Amino acid sequence: xxxxxxxxxxxxxxxxxxxxxxxxxxxxxxxxxxxxxxxxxxxxxxxxxxxxxxxxxxxxxxxxxxxxxxxxxxxxxxxxxxxxxxxxxxxxxxxxxxxxxxxxxxxxxxxxxxxxxxxxxxxxxxxxxxxxxxxxxxxxxxxxxxxxxxxxxxxxxxxxxxxxxxxxxxxxxxxxxxxxxxxxxxxxxxxxxxxxxxxxxxxxxxxxxxxxxxxxxxxxxxxxxxxxxxxxxxxxxxxxxxxxxxxxxxxxxxxxxxxxxxxxxxxxxxxxxxxxxxxxxxxxxxxxxxxxxxxxxxxxxxxxxxxxxxxxxxxxxxxxxxxxxxxxxxxxxxxxxxxxxxxxxxxxxxxxxxxxxxxxx
Amino acid sequence: xxxxxxxxxxxxxxxxxxxxxxxxxxxxxxxxxxxxxxxxxxxxxxxxxxxxxxxxxxxxxxxxxxxxxxxxxxxxxxxxxxxxxxxxxxxxxxxxxxxxxxxxxxxxxxxxxxxxxxxxxxxxxxxxxxxxxxxxxxxxxxxxxxxxxxxxxxxxxxxxxxxxxxxxxxxxxxxxxxxxxxxxxxxxxxxxxxxxxxxxxxxxxxxxxxxxxxxxxxxxxxxxxxxxxxxxxxxxxxxxxxxxxxxxxxxxxxxxxxxxxxxxxxxxxxxxxxxxxxxxxxxxxxxxxxxxxxxxxxxxxxxxxxxxxxxxxxxxxxxxxxxxxxxxxxxxxxxxxxxxxxxxxxxxxxxxxxxxxxxxx
Numbered sequence: 001x002x003x004x005x006x007x008x009x010x011x012x013x014x015x016x017x018x019x020x021x022x023x024x025x026x027x028x029x030x031x032x033x034x035x036x037x038x039x040x041x042x043x044x045x046x047x048x049x050x051x052x053x054x055x056x057x058x059x060x061x062x063x064x065x066x067x068x069x070x071x072x073x074x075x076x077x078x079x080x081x082x083x084x085x086x087x088x089x090x091x092x093x094x095x096x097x098x099x100x101x102x103x104x105x106x107x108x109x110x111x112x113x114x115x116x117x118x119x120x121x122x123x124x125x126x127x128x129x130x131x132x133x134x135x136x137x138x139x140x141x142x143x144x145x146x147x148x149x150x151x152x153x154x155x156x157x158x159x160x161x162x163x164x165x166x167x168x169x170x171x172x173x174x175x176x177x178x179x180x181x182x183x184x185x186x187x188x189x190x191x192x193x194x195x196x197x198x199x200x201x202x203x204x205x206x207x208x209x210x211x212x213x214x215x216x217x218x219x220x221x222x223x224x225x226x227x228x229x230x231x232x233x234x235x236x237x238x239x240x241x242x243x244x245x246x247x248x249x250x251x252x253x254x255x256x257x258x259x260x261x262x263x264x265x266x267x268x269x270x271x272x273x274x275x276x277x278x279x280x281x282x283x284x285x286x287x288x289x290x291x292x293x294x295x296x297x298x299x300x301x302x303x304x305x306x307x308x309x310x311x312x313x314x315x316x317x318x319x320x321x322x323x324x325x326x327x328x329x330x331x332x333x334x335x336x337x338x339x340x341x342x343x344x345x346x347x348x349x350x351x352x353x354x355x356x357x358x359x360x361x
Numbered sequence: 362x363x364x365x366x367x368x369x370x371x372x373x374x375x376x377x378x379x380x381x382x383x384x385x386x387x388x389x390x391x392x393x394x395x396x397x398x399x400x401x402x403x404x405x406x407x408x409x410x411x412x413x414x415x416x417x418x419x420x421x422x423x424x425x426x427x428x429x430x431x432x433x434x435x436x437x438x439x440x441x442x443x444x445x446x447x448x449x450x451x452x453x454x455x456x457x458x459x460x461x462x463x464x465x466x467x468x469x470x471x472x473x474x475x476x477x478x479x480x481x482x483x484x485x486x487x488x489x490x491x492x493x494x495x496x497x498x499x500x501x502x503x504x505x506x507x508x509x510x511x512x513x514x515x516x517x518x519x520x521x522x523x524x525x526x527x528x529x530x531x532x533x534x535x536x537x538x539x540x541x542x543x544x545x546x547x548x549x550x551x552x553x554x555x556x557x558x559x560x561x562x563x564x565x566x567x568x569x570x571x572x573x574x575x576x577x578x579x580x581x582x583x584x585x586x587x588x589x590x591x592x593x594x595x596x597x598x599x600x601x602x603x604x605x606x607x608x609x610x611x612x613x614x615x616x617x618x619x620x621x622x623x624x625x626x627x628x629x630x631x632x633x634x635x636x637x638x639x640x641x642x643x644x645x646x647x648x649x650x651x652x653x654x655x656x657x658x659x660x661x662x663x664x665x666x667x668x669x670x671x672x673x674x675x676x677x678x679x680x681x682x683x684x685x686x687x688x689x690x691x692x693x694x695x696x697x698x699x700x701x702x703x704x705x706x707x708x709x710x711x712x713x714x715x716x717x718x719x720x721x722x
Contacts, residue, residue, distance in 0.1 A: 003389075003390050003393065003395050004389060004390065004395050004396070005394065005395025005396055007395070007396050007400055009396075009400065009401060009402045009405075010402065011402070011599065012399060012400055012401060012402065012403060012599065012602055013400060014396070014400050015397065015399060015400055017389070020388060020389050020397055020399075021389065023388060024385055024388040024389060027381060027384060027385040027388065028364075028365060028378070028381050028382065028385060029364050029365065032364065033366065033683075034364050034365050034366025034368070034681070034683070035365070035366055035368050035370075035375070035683065036376065036381055038373060038376060038381075038560075038561035038562075038607070039368055039370065039373055039374060039375050039376055040370060040373060041370045041371065041372070041373065041684065042373060042562070044370075074435050074436035074437065074440060074563075075435035075436050075440070075584060075598075076435065076598050076599055077598070078583070078584050078597065078598035079435060079436070079584045079585075079598075081583075081584075082582035082583065082584055082585060086582075109583075110582055110583060113580060113581075113582055113583065114582065193598075193599060195599055195602075199399075200399035200601075200602060200603045201399075201403070201599040201600065201601055201602050201603070202435075202563035202564065202601030202602070202603065202604060203563065219474060220474075221443035221447075221471055221474055221475065222439070222442075222443065222470075222471060222474070223436060223439050223440045223442075223443055224440075224443060224585075236439065237436075237437050237438070237439035237440075237554075238372065238373065238437055238554060238556055238562040239562065240561075240562055240563030240601065240604075241373055241556075241561060241562050241563070242561045242562070242563065242603060242604070243563060243601075243603070246399070320395070322394075322395070322396065323402060
């Protein structure tokens, strides 16, 4: 394991080394079956046990009642951007979307492509999405309010949910799903691509409240209706079996090794706290998000002397710290510290940042 | 490797053991990078090399000119059933579909759900899809003719392409893609879920002729337009990185170990030939497909005494032969012998079938 790098990639991103080892051991023969999880029928007892375990552990981690369905849907979050308006914005309805950066903007665009009723209820676009906006006057007639709980590109995160006056929230949690406890009661739907906090890319996890299912029209293409995934328990066609297997192992690790989401959140706060504290010590580094809106998952910052940024990235990589270059649309530095990024990795990054500052101050 | 089972699963199905070993070795650190392929950015040099290799090897195996794009699309073949009519059946047009079993029927249903113009040009539904029908009088105005080249449930396969009078063929090749050489010139599009002949489930491979791209409407949801995958080289969002990695290894194995598709086809003919020969020796076993339409990929048969079938399945499993139970909709026995099922596995099955017949004749 000594050759594992400190991986700060924004996604796909680090998975727990213990999970990777378990996958490696069983790769050619899962539990003595003589075949890999990749090679077995999705309708056989072995895989049915795996998908059930993934589903049950997600329900238990979030404390979900039977009012919620856990679905494994194809296509990542981006396909959900298109499916949500198809499924939930009816004729004459206007959905409320909160605009907090790249991904929420894409979600809005997909509703508009379908000529659906869309209102931008709040936006932080006036200051390059560096903060979480205040939300007020949500229409009581709206079918839902869409939000992005964590914004990977700009490094912002919602720490308190907006008041929607009872209108169901639909939340893209791709980059902070399963990273902290959650009161799920305001949510009609929670979704996320697997590839940040849960497993390899290739599937999205969708948590759907049962009353939302009744609103889905009957005439959608089968694979684009959430009802299909509810009715067929995510097995209308072959699901992404290996990513779901990884999710079953990651959620087991969250429960049994990490001790559940409250414990995970505490670790995530320590990791982010260490980095933000270092950044705030002087003006050599400068955080890009407003302090109250800072993300525990993606720590985005600039160097006061921006010309040093390429050297920072180059030398960090040479020191065994990967994936620190900021998103190409904004530049700068980004440390993505999802659940699987260890405190030791963050400590190594802090040490590097400290050294780099001393040498280039 | 001694504990690998003989795996005749219909899909997800056996992958080459050598490919599985290579995946296993690099699972925690791909080529010394310190991270798994699952954990790396899809936009980094390492993964860009992997997806390019998968694309290039598919192009080379089929001898594709630059008129063809190789795309990695989310959602398996079933999502393509919905995307094809969206992308290619225009206002007032009527597409021709050939009905040869379960999957082609589903493809037709998805076009009808969208109220698209559909004609069933030929069907073998009159005799439970046990043969490949003759096709004539295709309308010259049709935007495409849709076919399923291999029918996994009934064990039939097209051995000669239908004459469409120049109308482009769109073929679901999920279960025989990359199993034999192909004259691609009649095809506007070829597609298949990865999980039979190419890799783990979670992505579909789509081979699209460039002139088809021009026919795609401008206003489709982004993730449901093949144009997006062409323009963004399958990277509009995070593709299913690990399945694509597996495809790069499987196609390398097809080229470098197996020696290309002509050599693969010769092996596949020997494997199927051995089984069909044994089946035809007397009436203990009985093939379910007409001889001229028999599949090289899925050998379906019944026992004359059907009451012996459960015992056949049970004893085969005890002998290290997995996945032989027929599809639940038709019963009987099915041996799926995709590229990765070795001649040794087929020999083991023949030996078992011979013994079973001797004991129960």
